[in-house]
Amino acid sequence: MKQIIVTGSRGQIGTELVTELCSRYGPEKVIATDLGTHTDFKCEFVELDVTDRTSVFNIFSRVSPGTVFHLAGVLSARGEEQPETAFNVNLNGTKNVLDAAISSGTERFIFPSTIAVFGPHTPKKNVAVDTITRPVTMYGITKLFCEQLAEYYSRKGMIDARGIRLPGIISHRTPPGGGTTDYAIDMIRSAVARRKYTCFLKKDTRLPMMYMPDAVNALVKISEVGSSSLLHRTDFNVSAFDFTPGELETELLRHFPGFEVTYRQDARQAIADSWPASVDSSCAEHEWGFAPQFDMQRMVSDMILNLRPLVKEGRSAQT
Numbered sequence: 001m002k003q004i005i006v007t008g009s010r011g012q013i014g015t016e017l018v019t020e021l022c023s024r025y026g027p028e029k030v031i032a033t034d035l036g037t038h039t040d041f042k043c044e045f046v047e048l049d050v051t052d053r054t055s056v057f058n059i060f061s062r063v064s065p066g067t068v069f070h071l072a073g074v075l076s077a078r079g080e081e082q083p084e085t086a087f088n089v090n091l092n093g094t095k096n097v098l099d100a101a102i103s104s105g106t107e108r109f110i111f112p113s114t115i116a117v118f119g120p121h122t123p124k125k126n127v128a129v130d131t132i133t134r135p136v137t138m139y140g141i142t143k144l145f146c147e148q149l150a151e152y153y154s155r156k157g158m159i160d161a162r163g164i165r166l167p168g169i170i171s172h173r174t175p176p177g178g179g180t181t182d183y184a185i186d187m188i189r190s191a192v193a194r195r196k197y198t199c200f201l202k203k204d205t206r207l208p209m210m211y212m213p214d215a216v217n218a219l220v221k222i223s224e225v226g227s228s229s230l231l232h233r234t235d236f237n238v239s240a241f242d243f244t245p246g247e248l249e250t251e252l253l254r255h256f257p258g259f260e261v262t263y264r265q266d267a268r269q270a271i272a273d274s275w276p277a278s279v280d281s282s283c284a285e286h287e288w289g290f291a292p293q294f295d296m297q298r299m300v301s302d303m304i305l306n307l308r309p310l311v312k313e314g315r316s317a318q319t
């Protein structure tokens with residue numbers, strides 16, 4: 001088996017994906033890359049800015065990986081604050097990684113896209129894969145372009161590209177990096193730390209979500225499945241459940257009676273309002289066996305179980 005390169009490996013998803021890849025294939029098979037230097041990974045780590053085309057080409061030609069998981073990105077809320085950076089990292093960075101992967105003979109390019117590719121003209125509920133995609137954020141625009149660019153190279157037979165449109169990902173290990181669904185993690189952390197929480201979305205804003213173990217499994221699974229079963233390529237919708245901040249508050253009150261949430265929306269409300277409330281994952285289920293294990297209640301219980309020791313140690317909770 002050839003080696004695997006992961007970009008953006010120090011982020012919320014990357015830290016957990018790298019751990020899973022190391023235990024599945026062995027640390028010697030994984031090369032984690034990102035900005036910065038420090039990691040706790042068992043595998044080799046290489047500092048890599050994906051906007052630096054020469055460095056991207058250097059590492060791909062040195063390693064000749066079989067697969068790249070391209071996670072480096074600037075997410076929705078940060079992307080609206082810094083649209084130039086989002087454009088550069090998400091678009092130029094992805095083009096660099098795709099070009100370097102193709103030139104080094106990399107077989108598979110695995111890409112987490114996002115529900116941000118949808119926009120206000122998309123139907124709201126149970127949204128199909130093939131529907132209106134007219135995003136209104138820099139994040140959504142760049143991710144949609146990259147879905148289509150990767151699919152273009154795939155159709156030309158230059159690389160086998162696969163992508164899943166992740167919903168809001170909830171996890172306890174690494175703080176999220178500036179997305180619109182981060183409120184869910186912040187609310188759970190606040191409840192566990194017995195703090196009040198001020199939510200930046202309205203109480204009735206419904207969004208699709210998924211727990212980290214299911215997101216990591218989905219990325220690994222789509223990277224392993226044979227090509228013959230895939231009718232879609234880079235645009236699979238995947239989601240495990242959907243809820244509103246009000247529903248999450250109610251669920252947390254079952255565990256922490258007296259937990260207090262106030263609602264004060266900010267600029268992220270407009271981003272959330274442009275996204276669907278729920279998506280239809282049936283193409284992913286039929287074509288490569290997507291099958292999430294966690295529903296909302298199980299996710300909340302597991303988050304609490306994992307966050308409690310951190311709070312006790314005083315390492316709680318600020319994301």
Ligand SMILES: NC(=O)c1ccc[n+]([C@@H]2O[C@H](COP(=O)([O-])OP(=O)(O)OC[C@H]3O[C@@H](n4cnc5c(N)ncnc54)[C@H](O)[C@@H]3O)[C@@H](O)[C@H]2O)c1
Nearest residue numbers: 008010011012013049050071072073112114166168169177
């Ligand atoms: N977390 C979610 O809810 C979610 C939902 C949908 C899609 N995604 C996608 O999954 C991927 C990973 O998301 P995440 O939640 O781990 O994000 P994150 O913000 O936690 O991590 C992103 C990583 O990219 C790195 N990065 C930024 N600029 C870079 C550059 N120029 N060169 C190299 N690395 C750079 C950051 O250092 C960071 O470690 C992203 O592409 C994102 O679009 C995430």
